[in-house]
Amino acid sequence: MSSDREKIFSAIRSALAPLPERAAKPDWDNKLPVSRPAGDFDTLEAQLADKLAFASSRYYNDSQKLAELLLSEDSAFGYCDPELAPLFDKLEGITFETEYDESKIDEYRFGITKATAAVAESGTLMFTDRDTSARLGALAPWIHVAVVKKQDIVATVGEAISKFGDDPSIIFATGPSKTADVEGILIEGVHGPGIQVAFVV
């Protein structure tokens, strides 16, 4: 008895054998899937900010303002990537842990982790496993703050993809977790963050 693998391969080969010729791979320009910008922007950062808003993510570059958001969302306690702690440890009223404790999954109201890149054309944040200190820290809290360096903003989805390298797990997040399953009504914060923040440094 042949294995399932052999069965599948031989079925594919016999399905394709009668074809007089096989379709060639089309040539296409990297620009093809690049979307039209929604306006004139001087910098990628400005375009990113515009698209983040369009995707209902929030854009911040001032930690005081971020603290105000956290407090207004009843989110004074959270988790923060230890390497990013110096950026946020002087914020009044905000406390966090830098070691993720799974038993506190519902107590951490915010999570601060690194973004590997951000995509200006779509307002997307990109997280690789290498740069993410704790997957749950980026996913489970109500507010996720992704810290992205200005020089890591790329123009297009294609450029972000070309930075994948050999990382085993890469996430693009374009907006907060959401659903429209119930009568098509949009609700944010289904399993993942209800508020997605890009913090540009």
Next chain:
Amino acid sequence: MKTKQKIDTVARDLSDEVHEANFIGAKMKSERRYAALGRDYADPDKLRETAGKIKQHTLEHLDQYLEQAEASFTRNGAKVHFAFDETAARQKVLDIMNEKGCKSMVKSKSMLTEEIHLLDFLEKSGKEVVETDLGEFILQIDGDHPSHIVTPIVHKNRRGIAKSFEREGLGEYNDDPETITRRARAHLRQKYLDADVGLTGANFVSAESGRIAIVTNEGNARFCMAANKVHIAMVGIEKIVPTDRDLALFLNLIGRSGTGQQLTVYNQFIGGPKRPEQPHGPEEMHIIFVDNRRTEVLASDCREILRCIRCGACLNVCPIYRQSGGHAYRSVYPGPVGAVLSPLLAGNRFPQLADLPKASSLCGACNEVCPVNIPIPDLLLRLRDKAKREGASEAMKGTPKLGMWATLCSQPSMWKTALTMGHTMNYIPTQLVPHPSAQSWQGTRKLPKFQGGDFRKWFKNRKKK
């Protein structure tokens, strides 16, 4: 209204509520799709055509690409499995779970698992399985099935959902969609933490890099790969694309085509187990490539349907789907794509679904919106032909006998004689015409009066303006 076709019967018997939910849900997504593609691209058709060619090319070299994918995943540290049919596919999942001593699974949405009835099988084998996509979760507690490939509970309304939640002990009756969502969030969170295995599908597979791409809006597939130790990805062999670069094109198309989003909220690219330094996530990744008659489709003259990326755009735009809803198609894949794919995947049950290719007015809208440019109307015609040649009884039901009509049309003299009798049409009530389609037509509309006259004569003598 008298009708013998199953899909018409279902459409006729839908409650007003369900009919409206289906219709509005589909229409809304179509409108968003037009807005998004038009806003973002000068020539969206160029993208669709290119994407279609890439997939056609991949399918016609599938042996090479599948082999390449296998090698790439293995290189990345994932375990690759193959399953020729549904029995093998289900068993593979169970074997992996047993081998690892796993008892419980959280899973994200996958039409393929619906196809092979994985849930029932695992539950009967003593495993706990929880659907985590909100819509799929609601279907699971209701023992129901998806009626749309992207928005599985488009046929349900909030009142029904609230009742189900109350019945399942998820709080008192409350039909506010936000409350429903929050309750599901709280309930499922514990499930994610407790589960041993996370199972996902894949929207695309990059052969070159050995990565699957998964798109979700809720983030549930991410959660299915966060707390547990084993990740199983179940993938149809037709999901392969050659390279990561191709993903830029497909991801830009799938969100806009399906729901009118520039990108779906989460696009995940998984190519192996987590890095050793990462505290969370699966230490093992298994990928199961499933055939389940896809190679039969590949051998057929409808192989283009394997390009499908399951965006749902053809369902949303289809006048038949909008009226009948997804359950009318009596199979996992509804709408235009389902009318082609379901009978083909049915194997020797083809005759039972052979009426589905007739559930189309051949208006061509499905082809026009399809992000991989599948000529669905052509494929429907090919399948109608196949059904006719094989004498599939389901396909013949409700179809008028056209023999007399054909004779009439091929004999000019008979045709002319017949026309002289046209005026009698004005006096015979059409209800009396012993013909189901004439009768159902007459149920809702009136035939205009027969005016007579000679078209050819009129055409010859008319004044050109």
